[in-house]
Amino acid sequence: MSGAGYAGPYRPLSGAGPYSPPIGANDVYRSTTVAPGAAALGLFGGLKRAFAFGSGAAECQVKDERLLGANPEAANRIVPARTDSANTNTNRNMPSSGLAEEAALLGAMPSDSMDDIELKNIQLQFPSSRSLSRDDSSAQEEVVETDRGNIVVAIQGSRNKPAILTYHDLGLNYISSFQAFFNYIDMRALLENFCVYHINAPGQEEGAHTLPEDYIYPTVDELANQISYVMTHFGLKQFIGFGVGAGANILCRYALGHPDQVSALCLVNCISTQAGWIEWGYQKLNSRHLRSKGMTQGVLDYLMWHHFGRQSEDRNHDLVQVYKSYFERNVNPTNLALFIDSYVRRTDLNIHREMDPTKKKNASLAMPVMNITGSFSPHMDDTVTFNGRLDPTNSSWMKISDCGMVLEEQPGKVSEAFRLFLQGEGYAIQVGRRRSSCLSVEVAPLSPTKMAMFRKASLEELLKIKLSSGQWPLNIINITENPISAIVC
Numbered sequence: 001m002s003g004a005g006y007a008g009p010y011r012p013l014s015g016a017g018p019y020s021p022p023i024g025a026n027d028v029y030r031s032t033t034v035a036p037g038a039a040a041l042g043l044f045g046g047l048k049r050a051f052a053f054g055s056g057a058a059e060c061q062v063k064d065e066r067l068l069g070a071n072p073e074a075a076n077r078i079v080p081a082r083t084d085s086a087n088t089n090t091n092r093n094m095p096s097s098g099l100a101e102e103a104a105l106l107g108a109m110p111s112d113s114m115d116d117i118e119l120k121n122i123q124l125q126f127p128s129s130r131s132l133s134r135d136d137s138s139a140q141e142e143v144v145e146t147d148r149g150n151i152v153v154a155i156q157g158s159r160n161k162p163a164i165l166t167y168h169d170l171g172l173n174y175i176s177s178f179q180a181f182f183n184y185i186d187m188r189a190l191l192e193n194f195c196v197y198h199i200n201a202p203g204q205e206e207g208a209h210t211l212p213e214d215y216i217y218p219t220v221d222e223l224a225n226q227i228s229y230v231m232t233h234f235g236l237k238q239f240i241g242f243g244v245g246a247g248a249n250i251l252c253r254y255a256l257g258h259p260d261q262v263s264a265l266c267l268v269n270c271i272s273t274q275a276g277w278i279e280w281g282y283q284k285l286n287s288r289h290l291r292s293k294g295m296t297q298g299v300l301d302y303l304m305w306h307h308f309g310r311q312s313e314d315r316n317h318d319l320v321q322v323y324k325s326y327f328e329r330n331v332n333p334t335n336l337a338l339f340i341d342s343y344v345r346r347t348d349l350n351i352h353r354e355m356d357p358t359k360k361k362n363a364s365l366a367m368p369v370m371n372i373t374g375s376f377s378p379h380m381d382d383t384v385t386f387n388g389r390l391d392p393t394n395s396s397w398m399k400i401s402d403c404g405m406v407l408e409e410q411p412g413k414v415s416e417a418f419r420l421f422l423q424g425e426g427y428a429i430q431v432g433r434r435r436s437s438c439l440s441v442e443v444a445p446l447s448p449t450k451m452a453m454f455r456k457a458s459l460e461e462l463l464k465i466k467l468s469s470g471q472w473p474l475n476i477i478n479i480t481e482n483p484i485s486a487i488v489c
Contacts, residue, residue, distance in 0.1 A: 139174070139198060141205075146229040148218040152205040153230055156182065157195035162263075162427060163239040164196045165227070167247025169269075170340060171303045171331055173205050174198030176323075177244055181407040186415040193428040197239070199230060199247075203335030210334050217338035220246075220346045224253035231261065240422070244268040244407065245306075245379070246343045252365065256349065259366045264425050266370045266418055268406055269379040272349040272386040283344040290337035295328050303327055309376035309404030319408055351389045360391060369395040370421045372414065376404035396421075 139154035154174050168177035178198060181187060201223060203211045211217070218226070227250075231239070240263050243251040248270035255262040275283070282302055289296045304312060304324065312320045354363035369390055373383040380399065387397040398417060403409035422428055 139196075142233075144230055144233045146226045148222055148226065149202050149215070151202055151226060151230075152200045153233075154198040154200070155195065155234075156198065157191055159195050159234070161193060161195045163234075163236050164191075164194045165230070165236075165239040165241055165251075166196060166198045167241075167243040167250050168198075168200070168204070169245030169247055170306065170343060171327060171336055172244075172307075173200050175206055176326055176330075177247075177407070178242075181411050181414070184411040184415055186412060186419070190415065190419050190422070190428055190431050193431065194240075197230065197234065197236075199227070201247075201339055203332065204339060206330070208332050208335055210332060211338060215338075217342050219342055220250055221253055223342070224250045224257070227251075227254045228258070237261065238263050240427075241265040241267075242418075243270070245270075246339075249343075249346060249349075252349055255365055255367060256351070262367050264368045264370075264421070265365065266372070266421060267386075268372045268414075269374075269377055269383060270371060270386050271379060271382040272351065272389055273382070274346055274348045275344045280344055283340050287337040287340045287344075290333040290340070294333045295331065299333075300324060300327055305378060307405045309374070309378050311376070312404060315376070315402070315404075316409060319405075349389075353389055353391060364389060364391050365395070366391075367394070368421075368425060370417065371395060371397045372406060372417070373397075373399055374403040374406045374409070375399055375401045377406075378404075 139156040141152055141154045143150050144153050166174060166178050168174055178196075182191060182196060202218065203209075230236075238261055241251040241255065243249070243265070245268070248267040249272070251262075251265060251267065252270065252272065255265060286299045286302055289299050304320065304327075307323065308315075308320060351364040354360050360366075371383055371387050371390070373380045377383075383397065383399075387395065400406050400410050400413050400417075406414050419428065419431060423431070
């Protein structure tokens with residue numbers, strides 16, 4: 001810029017300064033947006049302009065009378081409103097339509113507004129609450145007479161299929177211990193091949209009456225002998241045992257006395273030793289409180305620790321509250337005290353690991369055993385001790401992570417492990433694995449003997465498939481005894 005006049009492409013924003021144009025010049029950069037002749041709009045025009053600004057329409061139009069004189073078609077131009085600060089001046093100078101253009105615009109818009117939309121097809125669905133009641137059970141209950149009184153057995157499935165026999169833990173029965181697990185989606189598909197017999201300890205069934213005062217509760221060995229009456233009542237010759245805690249110990253005792261009647265055992269938190277001094281003292285105190293005061297807070301805390309371990313509410317608060325309510329309302333305290341007294345007086349199983357093949361027969365459990373525990377279970381060390389007393393060629397130890405009560409907190413992992421265990425014994429071969437389920441457990445490594453047996457069985461199966469399909473020649477000699485040397489290249 002030079003001289004007193006203005007030269008160049010830019011002009012000052014105001015009338016101040018030596019190079020400013022006279023005040024009142026038609027400058028689009030002035031702080032006002034009122035075009036020349038705006039005062040001539042009158043009262044009606046002012047109201048119309050104020051109404052258009054305050055309506056908050058999605059598309060705002062501003063008419064500039066200066067542009068109308070130069071370009072009459074600019075009145076029909078529709079420009080979206082912008083609220084950002086960088087384009088404030090531009091928005092204030094955009095053309096707007098009159099009443100006719102606004103009416104045409106409204107006529108072209110959809111008739112339905114967001115306020116008129118009705119959500120007709122949306123329904124609220126609340127998750128079903130976890131309940132421990134007989135109403136949710138599909139099992140049929142029968143009373144079986146034994147030499148130590150009657151016991152209730154619940155049957156689930158067709159009776160002409162292989163039998164699975166279950167036994168529950170302290171403070172529970174077949175409903176609170178196994179109902180949710182056997183109703184799990186993976187287990188329902190598996191149980192189509194089996195019939196499950198749920199045994200309830202005397203006086204522990206749902207809605208049980210208080211046992212008479214002169215009733216002498218059976219010992220754990222006598223509870224194990226009651227299984228013989230169950231098998232006779234239902235005409236069973238063999239079964240697969242599934243026990244938890246005290247029930248696992250009872251099933252072990254029956255398997256030791258009747259190894260030919262037990263095909264396999266799946267045991268959760270099984271203890272093979274007798275009760276220690278700490279357990280004996282706690283259980284005696286619990287038994288006294290249950291007889292005199294009922295379900296006290298101390299007994300409740302011990303039962304929750306026995307089943308879930310420590311810090312259970314941090315892992316699954318809702319499930320813990322369900323079981324707390326169950327122990328307080330649905331458990332007969334006198335009958336539970338008798339069951340606890342019987343379990344705390346248990347003897348040692350007197351089994352040990354014997355590596356001499358000639359002495360293995362009566363040293364330990366002869367049938368395949370799957371030994372399961374949870375990483376937060378208070379009985380994890382006892383399961384390790386129990387695993388050390390089993391034959392490594394037919395037993396497996398599994399620790400499932402992030403749970404204490406494995407059947408309730410990790411049913412998917414337990415059902416997957418149980419399915420593989422049964423398929424390894426020749427049951428339910430056609431049942432497959434769901435894609436959404438995953439197995440992340442800690443499994444004890446296979447022994448060299450079991451690894452050799454697995455490789456031999458896999459190779460024999462491969463040879464049979466190849467021969468049946470015609471891919472290999474038929475001059476094979478002695479496949480079953482020496483499959484590796486039988487392959488002719």
